[in-house]
Amino acid sequence: MHAWTGSPTIGEAGELAALAAILPRLTASAARLVGPGDDAAVIAAPDGRLVVTSDSMVEGPDFLRAWSSPYDVGWKLAAVNLADVAAMGARPTALVVALAVPRDLPIAALESIADGLRDACAAIAPGCGVEGGDLAESPVTTAVATAFGDLEGRAAVLRSGARVGDVVAVTGTLGWAAQGLRWLARGARLDPFGLPDGQQASESVLRRARSQLTAQLRPSPKVGHAIAAAAAGASAMLDVSDGVALDASRIASASGVRIDLGEAAAGVLDAAEDHAFLATFPPDVPLPDGFSPIGAVVAGSGVSLLGEPLDAAGWDPFRRA
């Protein structure tokens, strides 16, 4: 199941057969007005403003076939885009997906990507679905999604709204996705689940390993919490994808403040890909369900941990040596 090899391939079956295999697996979004099959789709934007974001997954830099199944790639592609929409305080309504794949990719792998996209939408943002896209040929499997969201009358929550005195809070589990990546590097796999050869572990370690692999390969950002944060009056918010230190520094920089992180952030400062939501709340706003305090907005610039300045230079995909 969920294999990268097999037949028939898309080169054998052709583009029309591939589309005929993919499209019925997708669930229509509640915002669909005109679905796939015309020059473009038409989706509802009842608010009159549309939140739009785009994120990519490229084989090699962003995923490895040995670690991620096609289903995982579809799931994660949807998840990271839905998280960016929700980080603005919007409810995700639809995705369009451009796939560029080699001719020897099995039709079954395309179906698994579609299943992952569909299941991630259903799990993370019910009502959201794929409303079109593009299928192209490439020597390198590349998946790009563009996601849309409706603000439902709310103001967009930007990175620039944090004010001195605000509470910094987070929803989602920090550090687990990075632990999942470590498990993968050591030989663990999610589907079928297994630790590296010969490794013994207690039930609780196995459960945790599986959760950490899932956090890495099939993240489930708490989109409902992010929308609730916007409704409650969050002053700033973002999707924590590059580690809480670097992402907090982005709010600090955009808002002209310092963010002082507390002890809960200590072990997970650089842990990437959690797709947790980091938000700031005015002191009179009760934290919405799911948010835990993790720091405070103070005067100054940059990020500190328990008052000690941090260097949050961060990760640059192009400069890793």
Place this chain on the structure above:
Amino acid sequence: MHAWTGSPTIGEAGELAALAAILPRLTASAARLVGPGDDAAVIAAPDGRLVVTSDSMVEGPDFLRAWSSPYDVGWKLAAVNLADVAAMGARPTALVVALAVPRDLPIAALESIADGLRDACAAIAPGCGVEGGDLAESPVTTAVATAFGDLEGRAAVLRSGARVGDVVAVTGTLGWAAQGLRWLARGARLDPFGLPDGQQASESVLRRARSQLTAQLRPSPKVGHAIAAAAAGASAMLDVSDGVALDASRIASASGVRIDLGEAAAGVLDAAEDHAFLATFPPDVPLPDGFSPIGAVVAGSGVSLLGEPLDAAGWDPFRRA
């Protein structure tokens, strides 16, 4: 100018420097509410419905560095997406662009792609601009755009609305993009312009060759004509990208009619990538400016030329041998 090689490369300069080089070159769209720099952009969708499409250009299958400059790639990526939006009868409002590029790509090439995107928007759909996107690493240069359009209160023009008795008309020059491709294959270049080594040609041949190369590398779909067609009451419309025979067959199939093409289509049935607009109009609707009659909607199925049935099996990017 507009070169694929040089330094500094994005690997040397890093992602932040690359974004700092690209973003100031782009013109904000008139629909911008929140521009690049947050987790997502926010664009205006005043109609309450949004037209959405996505199209890709992959190095190798879709463009060659020897034939297309980075500027050409940016231009054409915008153009093909704007054409799909306009084919629904919508006014293009914004684009988001995901680029996946090798680490050895020069920053100057990224700048040229951005310039091409900007200039194509200004030329083809004034007021439209790039409102965000994604920059990723890939061994294969890949550019994906998602374009948005506003219907301004009009009904979307689908492929399924053609009725027996309608007039079939086209705006744009059929066959020139394919001629441009032939010029490229024979060694002609657009920028700097030149025919194959040693070839002599009259002024009029040179002018035509340059126009045909431009039609292939920097197409300028008549977006204003397409919007006018929708406003005038076109019953069906699409962007002619795979040749008028195959694209007419798509309207025929979706509408349950036959399209009988006239003599004007005879030499250009399979000529791809014109990004002309093919539309059907009820007989009582005067053809809008720029549209020329090219056929008639008749009872039956498929496409015919002067009454003789055509086989419009079409082109499948995955099955070419």
